[in-house]
Amino acid sequence: MGKWGEDRFKKLQEARATAGAKRLALAAQLKDAAARQAEHHAAEEAKARRFADIDIDAALSFIAAVPLQRFDLAFEGTGTLNRPTLDLLRHFLAALVEQKSAAVLQWPTAQRDAAILHPLAMLAMLGSRAATVTGQHRWCPAVHDMRTLYFPWRGGGTGSDQRGWLVDRDKILTPNALHRTRGLAGEPEATTPLGMLHDTLGHLTRLKLRDQSLPHLAHPTLAELFPIFSAEGGPDARPMFASPRHELFGRVRHGAAIDKLTDHRATLTDPLQAPFALFGIDARADLRTALSAPALTVGRGGRPPDLCLIDLNPPGLNRLGPGWEEIVGRFLEALLAHCPALPVLAVTHDGYVQRRLAHLLRQSKAAKIARRTALDMPIILRRSSDIVSADPEIGVVSPITATFQSTAGASVNALSALAEAARAIPDAVTAAAIRRSSANLRRASALPCGLRAAYDGLCALEGQAAAEAFLEERSEANVLGPVQAALVTGITGSARSKLMAAEAAIAKAYEQLDHDTPIGSAVAQLGADYARKSDFSILVFANPTDLRLAERRFAEDAEVNETLRNRIARGLLKICHAGELENLLAQLEAGGNRNSWKRIALIAPPIAFLDRLLVRSWLPSQLLIICDRAFTGRVAGTYGSLALHAEFAGSGRIGARMTVLADAAKKEAQARAVGPINLVLEERPALDVPDTVIDLVDTDGPVADALLIELESGRTLRTRPASAMIRHNRDAAINPFDRAIARELAAGDAIVVPDRAFVDAARRLLPVELLARNWVKLYHDAIIAMLPAVSGATLAAKARTVHAQLQKRQIRATSVAAVQEWLNAESYRTQPAEQMRPHAPQYRGDFDALLAVLNIPAGLADKMWDEGIEQLRSDRRRAGARMAQAFISVLVDPHGVGGELSPDVRARIAALRTSALDHLDVVRRIDQENARDG
Incomplete structure (x- = not known):
């Protein structure tokens, strides 16, 4: 056994050799990756250039001359593509040739099925080549076929319009003959399947034998010229893009003897190589699996799509449902992550949808990475909803003048409350249901009579069943349904408070609509x-x-x-x-x-x-x-x-x-920017006609921006620029009184300037208590509605909870008993109307704090205080030498304001409006007070 460290040099050499090998392997990997990336970029550039030689004008010129005939509903005469359809087809071809994305708006009507653009583009491309003569052969250059990705797939509904349009076979055979002789001239075909398609189209010449006996089978339809594949979701979905949805040339197969001659349809319907194929993706499908399917992946034997067509016309939007924005956003994210260079063409009939598409693309992370956030937003002006109806370009139109006469009232307040509630709901489906209910409320408020009179009238005119069917969607239960369904889910926070406010506003609106609209x-x-x-x-x-x-x-x-x-x-x-x-x-x-x-x-x-x-x-x-x-x-x-x-x-x-x-x-x-009830009929010194200056500024002393308005009567109004005035428009159709801001007045404008007698008569006609009770009742109803959300088993316990939260806001009230009195609104609702008084905090700041603790919207709190609570407190009435702004609502919007009042009070308002005509004065000149003083 050797000493420790004898093999140290050997190990060092081995480590260096291993590291060197790793570096060489990494360099090879980087080189391969760079090569693959370069190959990918070259393939993308080549793909983008595949359609660069297409002459769009020539293609449109050819397809514009192709006769089309409707035969599914009635065997009608032939027609050709109308102007808006050709414009839409131009955008389709431009997306292929220029590789640019666009969201096209058809306005005011639309071709409902955008999938029909695919076969029209196919025919246009096949007929776009000019003839070339080589020796004895007349031929044309090859055209690359396209593959279209279509979203959202709607099952059998997709392409239904195409199945009803016959295409003149001669217009297909004439350019196809040039493609078939290309091989005889020694020129190559773009792809083998494309050559097979030209051979199959050539078989259609035999259909001439059916011109007399079976004319509806003598020509193919648009739908049978190309194969359709789909990727669907759900447990019963078929394999993605596995087989065509219909038989290619199925209707004309027998007449053209396609199955008797050389039949290429097995290749033409193979999802891996089918030319001019359309691939539909359902909204429920797994997007990642669908986009990476073998049919669309080069590495798995298929071909990627050349264009993505997003159909957001009415059928497509109906298929996606209320949450269409979320679904389309998810699809765009997956699409651009998988195919960052793929051009997208979206077609819609709604300007809002077009704007939202542009927003979704700007917010898309994948689009930002691919630098694809730019989106063209063209508009096609069309009056037709099909592809052949006459729809000439609209040039000069006659000039018009326009006048609006609008009304407000409780129904408009309810519409605003529903809009606020819908914006606060996080779930898109629930929010859309609430918006649909607001549309039903708008229909109810648009009736030319009250709901009760409408029911009686329709029963007499059409019978009870028809009356109930017509009024069902306009009923209070129908409008309240989505709001109450959202409340049942246990939603909390500001969304719940806005839903409850909407519920109360709807109930109040239908109290008015029941009698009159x-x-x-x-x-x-x-x-x-x-x-x-x-x-x-x-x-x-x-x-x-x-x-x-x-x-x-x-x-x-x-x-x-x-x-x-x-x-x-x-x-x-x-x-x-x-x-x-x-x-x-x-x-x-x-x-x-x-x-x-x-x-x-x-x-x-x-x-x-x-x-x-x-x-x-x-x-x-x-x-x-x-x-x-x-x-x-x-x-x-x-x-x-x-x-x-x-x-x-x-x-x-x-x-x-x-x-x-x-x-x-x-x-x-x-x-008409006035509240539903804005009558502040307080005990004030009335205007006196002999006064030469009528001061409408509450503040004593000079005001920096005050205006001096000279009147033809010799009087002068001193007012702030933003003060409200009542302007008289003698040319109005039904309501001559408009609300105007002082700074908007001009010389020659007639305005209402009431005197002492007018104000006194108004007080006798419109007692303030009657007009303020509705807001006090609404205040009590809001307290009752929000009380269950306050923690505590008893009213006293709830009062202690609210009192503790109010103490944190440093309000003036310190008594739990006072808070309990405010919360005990249930007992006050049963009091006679003449005894109704607001049980609320004494000071405005305390009142705002209480309603904020109870999650009652601030805008509603302002109305409750200004037009209800403060008006029923005699100690809150102020005096001042200013014009009574009390009359703005009843003069400017009598139909909206008067709808919730009794017939007797409405008659009094009519008398007041007639009397106001005697108090008109004309503006002669307007000056800045400081400028005049200087």
């Missing part, structure tokens, strides 16, 4: 107004049922009803619903007196109907829209952004109409 009140006034007019007008309701209910309401006033009937008989007035309007406008446009029709009034129109109306080349010049206040905000937001798009912008284009509508909607939203 704000829209119905406005319609009644509009009918009386139209009875007095002598010009040519059109009155349009959203649906046939609303029209019948409106006619029944007009009939309640014999004089108005008789006058309207006379105007209709004389041809001065036409009343219809949205489904009849297009034919009516077409008749008027074709007639000789279309310019006589100046006004068209739309009653609670859906925004989709308004979209379709805007694209007409001719419309009556004056557009009046009666709607709820929330609709004005939606119109302003939607059309304001669309009007700036290059597709719509320009003089005389649709963008000009959109701008008019957006500006009018924004103006109306500002003019």
Whole structure:
């Protein structure tokens, strides 16, 4: 045995040799990795260049001349692709050639199945090559086939539209003949399967024998020209991309003798090598498994896709359901992680969906890594929903002016509460269900009469079953259902408080809607107004049922009803619903007196109907829209952004109409920006007419930004720039009073300036107690609703819990008994209305702290204090020499405010509004106070 350390040198040499071998192996690995990466980049570049030689204009020119014939519903005449479908196909081909992603918006209508672009692109590519002559042979260069990844797969629904369109076989055979002679000219085929496809297409020449006997079998359909494979989810799903979903050339197989001649369909339907194949991925499928399936992986014998088509038109969105954003976001993340260079073409009909797609791509981690966050967002203007209906380009359109008359009330407050609740819900499906319930509430509030009158009217007109079916989705139970279902799940925190606030707001809204709707009140006034007019007008309701209910309401006033009937008989007035309007406008446009029709009034129109109306080349010049206040905000937001798009912008284009509508909607939203009840009828010194200066500034002494408004009566108003005024618009359709800010007034504006007699009469007509009770009742209801969430077995225990939390906020109240009195709202609700008093903290800060502890929304707390609690406390009434802002709500929004009041009080409000016309004064000049003093 040798001494220790004798083999040290030997071991050192062995270690060095091992390390050297490892370095050599690592260098080889790095070299191989670099080679593979270079090979991958070269393959990607070659793949991107595969379609670079496609002439898009030539391809579209060819496909535009291909006759298509519908035969599944009726054997109709032939047609060719219309303009918007060709535009959509151009974006498809551009994504292949330029390797750029885009989200295309079809507006206002859409081709519902975007999968039809795949066979149309296939035919366009095959027919895009120009003929070349070599010797005696006439041929064309080869075209590479494409593979399309389609999402979301909808089972048998995908491609259903394609199965109804016949393609003229001669238009397929003519360019295919050039491809078949390419081999005779000694030119290579792109791939062997592609050559087999050309041979199979050549067999279609035998179909000419069926032209007379079986014409519907003499031509193939779009759906049978290419194979479709699918990857589905669920326990009963078939293996991913294992077999085609239908038989290739199945309908024409016998007539073309495909199975008798050389039959290549086994190769053409092999998922590993099938040319022009479409691979659909279901939303439930395992995305990683689907994207790495053998059919789509080069290393496993397949070929990767060349384009991803995301179909988010109505059928696709319905398939994905309420959580579509999450599902699409997950798909994009998996797709770009697996295929970072793959171009994506998304097609939708909804501007919101287009914007959200761009947002999802910007937020995608895989897109950031692949540097693919950029997304083109083109818009295709189309009026047709199929591929051949005439849809010429819309050029110059007639100019219009637009006026909105909006209403508010408890239903609009409920819509706002539902929107807040939906935003607070973390679950996308539950939030979508709540948004759908808000749509049902909007339908209920858009009725031309109250729910009770609607039920009685429909029972008389159509029977009880039809009445119940129509009103079911508009019922309180239907709207409350998703909110209560969310509460049952045990959700906590701010989301629960907002759900409970929405529940209370819905109950309050239906108390009003049961008697009358704000829209119905406005319609009644509009009918009386139209009875007095002598010009040519059109009155349009959203649906046939609303029209019948409106006619029944007009009939309640014999004089108005008789006058309207006379105007209709004389041809001065036409009343219809949205489904009849297009034919009516077409008749008027074709007639000789279309310019006589100046006004068209739309009653609670859906925004989709308004979209379709805007694209007409001719419309009556004056557009009046009666709607709820929330609709004005939606119109302003939607059309304001669309009007700036290059597709719509320009003089005389649709963008000009959109701008008019957006500006009018924004103006109306500002003019009606008042609370549902904002009457502060306090004991104040009234305005005295002889006073030359009416001071509306509460603060004594100079104010830096005060305005001095000179009036034609010789008086001067001193006010702050943001003070609310009531402006009179004599040209308004039904409501001449608008809310305006002092700084927005201009010379010539008429405003309401009440005197002492007017204020005194208002106090007699509208006692403050009556108007404040609803808010005090809502305050008590909110306390009762939130009390179960407070820990404690008894009311006293709950009071101690709340008192302990209030002490941390350093409020003035220190007594547990006082807190228990505030929480004992259940006993106060049973008191007679005339004895109703708010049992609440004395000071505003304490009140805010109490409601914050109980998780009652701050916006609701402001209304409760300002319009309820403070109004019923005589010791809180203040005096001041200022205009009574009490009248803003009842003048600006009488239909929304008055809906929750008794008929007697509504009659008093009408008298007050009539009296306000006697107190108009005109603005002569507006100055800054400091500027004048200087």
